[in-house]
Amino acid sequence: MTIQSLGVGSGLALDDLVQQLLEAERKPKQDRLNIKEERIEAEISGIGQIKSKFSAFEESLDELRSDNNLNGREPTVTNPSEDNDILSADASNSALKGIYEISVEQLASGSRITTDAGAFASSSDAILSSGNSSLTFSVSDEKTFTLEIASGTTLAAFREQVNSAENNFGVTANIIDTGTSAGPRLVFTSSESGLGNDLVISNDNGAPELDRLSTSGGTSNISNDNIQQARNAIAYVDGIEVQSSTNKFENTIQNVEFEVKEVSPKNSVGEMLTSKLNIGFDKEGLEQKIKDFVDNYNSLMEEIDTLSSYGESELEEDGALAGDSLLRGIQTGLASIVGDNVVNSALGGLFQIGIELDKDGKLEIGSSDFGLGSGEDRLNDALEDNFDEIAKLFTDSEGGIATRLYEFTREYTSSGGLLSFREKVAKDSRDDVFSERETLELRMLNYEQVLRDKYLNLDQTVARLNQTASALLSSL
Incomplete structure (x- = not known):
């Protein structure tokens, strides 16, 4: 397609006029597409942020929805003195609570x-x-x-x-x-x-x-x-001799493994001093998992608040997903689950382990008393007196809070979930905008050709009139 140079014959600024007419035609349509694309990009970014927060929350739930992760046992070793490092121990979740006196007579060795x-x-x-x-x-x-x-x-x-x-x-x-x-x-x-x-x-x-x-x-x-010659490790557990071909004793105490590192010291009369092995609940580990759960829940809710909120003034921008019904549905669903009771747990609900919903819909280890102690007090009491019931509160297959929350989040985060579907729709809309831009540019090229054809005729007519006028002036 040939785009002729206008205004050469007539001396008029016809090329500038065509460009102004093109810009007047293009700008409102282009502005509309720019606004639409900006909104879609913000939506895609917002959905990506929510998915990221959901993933972190899902990881903390994964730690809480399994009995094996919650019913951990914590072995504690007390040696005769701080200078000794007689043994170390690990215990599976099925190990029974107990205290054992252990002494080491001989370490295993090769020839x-x-x-x-x-x-x-x-x-x-x-x-x-x-x-x-x-x-x-x-x-x-x-x-x-x-x-x-x-x-x-x-x-x-x-x-x-x-x-x-x-x-x-x-x-x-x-x-x-x-x-x-x-x-x-x-x-x-x-x-x-x-x-x-x-x-x-x-x-x-x-x-x-x-x-x-x-x-x-x-x-x-x-x-x-x-x-x-090669020899076994020899130890005594509550006075009973036990041996192992290595320095590790596996299931000598059921579901407990301990490793001996040095021979036990002796007292002044030649008797071996014992180390104390205490198998108890891993209270610190479970408490940290609970607090991580609270932090990740709040982080997710804060992200939803940021993305879904409207600016409080003209100077504050709306969130990328302001007023979005999808986010409101997520907030409502999460709050409903954490506020429910768990029938199969004697604790009942999160309140009994010190976790409360504040006025902003966030979780907190409460400071209020209600005659039952502060949130920290209730959490400590539950860890001390109802350790196994805490696991039921989160892991019960029918109503466990972590179990239900995990299933709820999977509805949104799985490859066929609501967030993925929403993200796909937004990306399809972005592709539509790209197509509309291409269509607009083709239409503008055609429109430019129409304008140039129109003003080319004007240019040529004015040029001929100018030539006639010049010829008449010359004759006169």
Whole structure:
């Protein structure tokens, strides 16, 4: 399409006139689209903010709607003194409350094998002077590796060969240089602890020189005095001896795991001092989950208030979703659930654990008394006296507050939920605005062509009249 330059023939500012007419035609329609697009973008942004707050709220509900998360047990260990770190413990939610006296007589360890005194004069000594042979390290038939020993291999090189062996299952070799006639002594330690998990070093081919490094397969192996067998950890729980192949004792106390770290000290008459293990409710953990729930609920409600409110003056802008019925429905639904009673919990409702709705529809650990103590008092009393009932208050499958709130939020946050649907509708509307802009631009191009055609005729007519006038003036 050719857009001619207007005003050349007539000398009139016709091109400016066309541009002004185009702007007059375009501006009201463009302004309408701009306002519409701005409103839609604000709506999409607002929905995104609500979804984000809903997600955080949903995470806190997920912590509260499961018995396993709420009925936590908190093991507390009291050692004989602050200088001791005898043991640590974990307990599953099904562990029973109780107090246990525990002492540790022996830690679990793997085998320790030391070459005999005088076996080597120097760490640079060759352990095999001629030919090739091999040594096999094993703990039972499942854990084993073999090292091929080449002629001239030194004691130091052999140490590195052991430590870097590809199939090494946990054997470490170190050289201790005694600085005496005993010479350097090679020490093997195995990480496989527990009675019967003894490290065996086999001299596979019976090479006499390798007897110095083996416990079997030769005629003059390492002496038994230099072999420490693997052993169990030994502890006493309320005076009863218990053993474990590792330093962890699993289910020795039902649904409790404790790990011993050092041997218990003894008193002046040689008696082992005990550590006290107390299995109780995780009150601090549950209290924090409850307070996180309150904070996330309030954060969600504040976001809804901000997005749905109208400006109180002309200087204050309305929220992106001011007066939106969807947000009012969310507020009403949430407030209804947190204000309900839970029939299957002896506590009844959130009020009994100190949580109240304030005048703004937010939750708070109340300060009012009502003859029942402040909110903090009621929460502490519930944690102390009705720990299991708090779980029912939130997790009951029929009326639990966290259970119902989670199901309610999923109606809005799931991929097919109301917020996602609303977001899709808004994005479709934004696409419609883009299409309207394209249509407007096409219409304006056509309108420009019509104007230019019209004023081109005017330009040419005025040009011809000017030529006629000039010719008449010349004749006169």
